[in-house]
Amino acid sequence: MSKLLQVTGLSVTYDTSSGPVTAVDQVDLDVQSGEFVGIVGESGCGKSTLLFAIAQLLTPPASVAGGEVIFRGQNMVAMNAGELAPIRWRNMSVVMQSAMNALNPVKRIRAQYADAMKAHGIRSKIEIRQRSEEVLELVGIDRVHLNSFPHQLSGGMRQRAMIAMALLFTPELVIMDEPTSALDVVAQRSLMLQIKELQQQLGFAVIFVTHDMSLVSHFSDRLMVMYAAQEMEYGPTRQVFDSPAHPYSRGLLDAFPQIRGPRVPLQGIPGAPPNLTAMPPGCRFEPRCPLRFDACAVTQPALYQVADVQARCLLHDPDHRDKAELGRDR
Numbered sequence: 001m002s003k004l005l006q007v008t009g010l011s012v013t014y015d016t017s018s019g020p021v022t023a024v025d026q027v028d029l030d031v032q033s034g035e036f037v038g039i040v041g042e043s044g045c046g047k048s049t050l051l052f053a054i055a056q057l058l059t060p061p062a063s064v065a066g067g068e069v070i071f072r073g074q075n076m077v078a079m080n081a082g083e084l085a086p087i088r089w090r091n092m093s094v095v096m097q098s099a100m101n102a103l104n105p106v107k108r109i110r111a112q113y114a115d116a117m118k119a120h121g122i123r124s125k126i127e128i129r130q131r132s133e134e135v136l137e138l139v140g141i142d143r144v145h146l147n148s149f150p151h152q153l154s155g156g157m158r159q160r161a162m163i164a165m166a167l168l169f170t171p172e173l174v175i176m177d178e179p180t181s182a183l184d185v186v187a188q189r190s191l192m193l194q195i196k197e198l199q200q201q202l203g204f205a206v207i208f209v210t211h212d213m214s215l216v217s218h219f220s221d222r223l224m225v226m227y228a229a230q231e232m233e234y235g236p237t238r239q240v241f242d243s244p245a246h247p248y249s250r251g252l253l254d255a256f257p258q259i260r261g262p263r264v265p266l267q268g269i270p271g272a273p274p275n276l277t278a279m280p281p282g283c284r285f286e287p288r289c290p291l292r293f294d295a296c297a298v299t300q301p302a303l304y305q306v307a308d309v310q311a312r313c314l315l316h317d318p319d320h321r322d323k324a325e326l327g328r329d330r
């Protein structure tokens with residue numbers, strides 16, 4: 001696998017009446033070609049903002065405050081609209097949370113696909129028709145629905161039609177922002193299976209945002225856990241699940257039912273994430289952390305390498321090894 005995306009030190013601020021709010025704080029993220037990367041975290045931790053920043057789709061009051069997004073060797077942060085336009089859809093596409101918001105309600109699916117292809121210089125009517133039929137059938141929808149308006153499709157079909165649109169040019173990277181969250185559990189699972197199947201068949205990489213740990217557990221190769229605008233842990237999904245290196249990852253895991261294994265009572269994480277305008281001076285998770293010790297309240301942890309994962313937790317600082325030993329017993 002080769003590196004497709006390298007995000008380094010990416011920060012995003014929202015300009016608010018009480019000053020700038022940092023919603024994404026110096027995030028590093030790399031994605032290999034064909035890889036499935038999951039991003040999880042509680043509501044408001046900055047997942048969607050990060051995705052929009054990667055795709056360079058932020059609009060005011062949000063803006064990139066620092067960092068780089070190197071995609072296929074080019075820094076997207078430094079590009080203007082004209083330079084970004086040919087990359088979007090063709091090389092990198094985005095699937096939003098709700099197709100109802102992303103699709104135009106007064107245009108047939110056929111016309112929306114045609115618009116996207118025409119915007120990328122495809123003029124041949126035959127080519128447009130053939131490709132539209134092809135992508136719709138790829139996601140398991142009969143071609144007759146090219147004549148449908150979005151509201152004539154079920155929720156699951158609409159999300160599929162949106163994914164088909166994102167695949168019009170077989171991009172190398174598809175960014176998905178909770179594409180299954182509006183669906184019932186059965187439709188959610190079947191759409192996840194289909195996304196995974198398409199990804200393996202067509203070879204594109206995926207960045208998939210969700211707040212549901214169990215949803216990504218079987219589908220992602222690597223997992224990033226976000227909390228209060230920062231990345232807390234990033235590494236192979238199996239390792240994060242089998243031995244989470246960050247107490248917050250452990251808390252998230254305990255808050256969701258496991259598909260396999262014995263039944264265990266679910267535990268929430270007491271407390272709430274900090275207000276982004278008033279961050280704790282030390283570790284951002286410290287006020288809620290069951291393993292906190294004195295240094296956590298005053299020291300901002302770096303990202304530490306723990307086997308194959310990186311974790312932002314002082315338990316992995318060589319100076320606090322003794323605390324890690326104690327933590328293991330709790």
Ligand SMILES: Nc1ncnc2c1ncn2[C@@H]1O[C@H](COP(=O)(O)OP(=O)(O)OP(=O)(O)O)[C@@H](O)[C@H]1O
Pocket residue numbers: 014015016021023041042043044045046047048049050061211276
């Ligand atoms: N328009 C805005 N103006 C000011 N702050 C904003 C705005 N939009 C988002 N934010 C801030 O950015 C933070 C991150 O929001 P974001 O939508 O990226 O989180 P998220 O993790 O994707 O949440 P969810 O899972 O609920 O979609 C929010 O907590 C909020 O404080």
